[in-house]
Amino acid sequence: MSTTSEPLKRVIVTGGAGYIGSHVIYILQETRRYKVISIDNLHNAHPKSLDRVAQLARDALPKDATKQEKESAEIDAHTCDLTRPDEIRRVFEQYGKGGIWGVVHIAAYKAVGESTERPLLYYANNVGATVSLLQVMSEFDCTRMVYSSSATVYGTPPIIPIPESTRLQADSPYGKTKVMSEAVLEDLCAAEPNKWRALSLRYFNPAGAHASGLIGEDPRGRPGNLLPLLAHMAIGRVKDDKLCVFGNDYPTPDGTCVRDYLHVVDLAKGHLLALNALTDNSEVFDSCPTPARFKAYNLGKGKGLSVLQIVEAMRKATGFDYKYEIIGRRRGDVPDLTADPALAEKELGFHADQDLETMCRDLWNWQSKNPNGYDTEIPPAQPLA
Ligand code: WQD
Numbered sequence: 001m002s003t004t005s006e007p008l009k010r011v012i013v014t015g016g017a018g019y020i021g022s023h024v025i026y027i028l029q030e031t032r033r034y035k036v037i038s039i040d041n042l043h044n045a046h047p048k049s050l051d052r053v054a055q056l057a058r059d060a061l062p063k064d065a066t067k068q069e070k071e072s073a074e075i076d077a078h079t080c081d082l083t084r085p086d087e088i089r090r091v092f093e094q095y096g097k098g099g100i101w102g103v104v105h106i107a108a109y110k111a112v113g114e115s116t117e118r119p120l121l122y123y124a125n126n127v128g129a130t131v132s133l134l135q136v137m138s139e140f141d142c143t144r145m146v147y148s149s150s151a152t153v154y155g156t157p158p159i160i161p162i163p164e165s166t167r168l169q170a171d172s173p174y175g176k177t178k179v180m181s182e183a184v185l186e187d188l189c190a191a192e193p194n195k196w197r198a199l200s201l202r203y204f205n206p207a208g209a210h211a212s213g214l215i216g217e218d219p220r221g222r223p224g225n226l227l228p229l230l231a232h233m234a235i236g237r238v239k240d241d242k243l244c245v246f247g248n249d250y251p252t253p254d255g256t257c258v259r260d261y262l263h264v265v266d267l268a269k270g271h272l273l274a275l276n277a278l279t280d281n282s283e284v285f286d287s288c289p290t291p292a293r294f295k296a297y298n299l300g301k302g303k304g305l306s307v308l309q310i311v312e313a314m315r316k317a318t319g320f321d322y323k324y325e326i327i328g329r330r331r332g333d334v335p336d337l338t339a340d341p342a343l344a345e346k347e348l349g350f351h352a353d354q355d356l357e358t359m360c361r362d363l364w365n366w367q368s369k370n371p372n373g374y375d376t377e378i379p380p381a382q383p384l385a
Contacts, residue, residue, distance in 0.1 A: 008035040008072055010100050011275065012091075012142075014082060014133070015107030016075070017045035019217040020148065020206060022053050023268040024104055025075060026215065029057035031272065032069050037076040037100070039091060040107065044220055046374035050077050052214040082107055082129035088136040095140075102144035102278055103137060104271055105130065108177070111224055112152065112332045115174035126177035131184060144278040145198040146271055147185055149178045149296065151260070151337045153202060160304070161260075161340035164202070164296050172332045182296060190292035197285065197293035199274045204260035204300035204339045206267045208359035209366035216366030217264075218373030226310055227261070227359075231367040234320035243322055245307050247329035250336075256307035258336040260300035263354035263362070270299045273348040284347050300339025301352040309356075317360035 011028060015021040016038025022045075028034040038050055057073035065073075080087040092100060108126045109115070115122040130147075137143065152175035153168045170176045182200045189196040207227045209216030222238060223229040232238040248255035274297070277284040285293040305313075311322050344350035370376040 006033070008068060009033060009102070010035045010037060010095055012037045012039055012100055012103045014039045014103065014105045015045070015148070016040050016077070017042060017047055017049045018106065019045075019219075020203075020264065020267065021045070021106045022049040022215045023210060023264045024106065024271045025050070025053050026056055026210060027265070027268040027272050028275075029053065029072055029075075030060065032072040035072060035074075035076075037078065037091070037095075039078045039080055039082065039088075041081055042079055043109070046218055047077070047079075048374040049215055049218070050075050052374075056210070056212060056214060082133055083124055085132045085136055088133055089139070092136055092140040092142070098141045100137075100140060100142040102146070102275060103133065103142060104146045104148075104275065105133060106148040108148065110150070110174060112172045112174045113224065113330070115172050115177070116332065119173040122173045122177050123180075126174070127180045127184070130181045134184065134188060143192075143196045144275075145185065145196075146274040146278070147181065147198060147200045149182055149200045149202045150175065151202055151204045151298070151300070151339065153179050153182070154337065156334045157337070160336050161302055161338045162298065163340045164298055164343055186292060186294045189294035190290060193291035193293060197278050199277060199284070200294070200296040201270055201274055202296055202298050202339075203267060204262055204298065204337060206264040207261045208263045208265070208354070208362040210265060211362055211365070213362075213365040213369040216363070216370065216373075218370070226307060227314070227363060230311065230314040230322065231318070231363050233322065234314070234318035234364070235367050235371050237371070241323060243311065243324040244327045245311075245324050246327060246333060248326045249329075252306055252335055254306050254308050257333055258304035258306050258338060260302065260304055260338045261310070261356065261359060262299065262301045262352040263359050266352040266354055267299055270297075270344065270348065270350045270352075273344075273350055277348055287347075295347075297344040297348060297350070298339040298341050299344060299350065299352065300341050302339055302341045304336055304338035305356060313356050313360045314364075317357070317364045
């Protein structure tokens, strides 16, 4: 925990009520150096997540916390449609020109399969909203952004592990929205190199939850992703008698797809490191080949795990006897997405060091304490006897 007499930096986190966003807010609040403002349309998030995050921050305050430290534990929460510049402007107006230090832009639709069925929704919400947000940021002299990108920008990468220099060749509308948004940022930083600075964080597969079990992933309806689906099966929210494994004929050790799973708290810490690298005296852009202060970093562990390895790890964490059936491949899946995290480790000091057992244990701790996600009523903490 660090305390400082410097005034709090106001940072907007879009998608702040979501799985990644709520963990990012937690990490920012832990420093007590930021005043966090959350913008979320609550499309795939529960407002109670912000109450829980603020509770974590308040509980962590020292008894003699200063007024400013107490202020850092409170979140300004706004619900707004980021495709509407007028709605975004109404938020920025509350803090005035120069009032917001930076933006961590996480809000996006992220279902690869859905993006192929509803591409316009994805281009509007993921690219259109990013452009609208940047336009309003510029009007209010807010010119720093940490952008949430994705490993899906690599499509089917030619080499594994994947370095950032790999050609971007997304093959789903979702992945293309991430490639396009990165291009918007890069071109903006190139056009006004003395004004803008941005870092794009290419997430691999976030997993787990904060160890308190107070915040976690709470997808609406049936989870599309493997780990939350396995958690829902173990808690009984998904009644399937077996998991459908999408193909075991891939060129991987056991034939099932390989992904680079990293703990969501490690991922969130990567955002703090990226924000720190946007300060005026940062050297992270010194190695840029052009004056544009834009860089992209992989956030992963650099360790690939197969579907069957994940199932086995969740069997151990939950005690649930998973059955599975191998069925056909899922459209859009690629054999292996494993990061080369060396650049983020070297230049940001990023380390995804929590292991798979911890990810599964923390995921199960969240799910078993919140069988119905944020709709689960948690009794108030009982006073110590
Ligand atoms: C993992 C593996 C499936 C479900 C995620 C996000 C996406 C983007 C990229 C952020 C795959 C297999 C899954 C099931 C299965 N993230 N699987 N049966 O596909 O890597 O995508 O990372 O930008 O938004 O969704 O993750 O968890 O969906 O799948 O066999 O019922 O598990 O085939 O190989 P994926 P996932």
